[in-house]
Amino acid sequence: MAKVKSEDKEIEVKDGDFIKDACEEIGVIIACADGTCGVCKVEVEEGMENLNEINEAEKEMGCEGNERLGCQCKIKKGEIKINPVF
Numbered sequence: 093m094a095k096v097k098s099e100d101k102e103i104e105v106k107d108g109d110f111i112k113d114a115c116e117e118i119g120v121i122i123a124c125a126d127g128t129c130g131v132c133k134v135e136v137e138e139g140m141e142n143l144n145e146i147n148e149a150e151k152e153m154g155c156e157g158n159e160r161l162g163c164q165c166k167i168k169k170g171e172i173k174i175n176p177v178f
């Protein structure tokens with residue numbers, strides 16, 4: 093099991109799964125869920141290496157540095173800590 097953490101929550105996610113549902117549980121807005129609206133942008137505070145590679149949709153939405161789209165990321169294993177951007 094992997095873990096998605098925020099300031100005050102910890103959600104367990106299966107290794108290799110999308111983190112979208114966990115993001116929603118910690119207060120990230122999920123709208124389109126297909127990488128085209130950008131409202132699910134998160135700042136990855138810890139564990140970027142535990143996520144899949146950034147994809148084209150995320151690049152088009154201007155993700156750079158430690159930013160990712162919550163609806164597009166999969167967690168490989170381990171833990172990540174994120175903060176919603178919006």
Ligand code: FES
Pocket residue numbers: 121122123124125126127128129130131132133161162163164
């Ligand atoms: S919910 Fe729209 S880009 Fe993620």
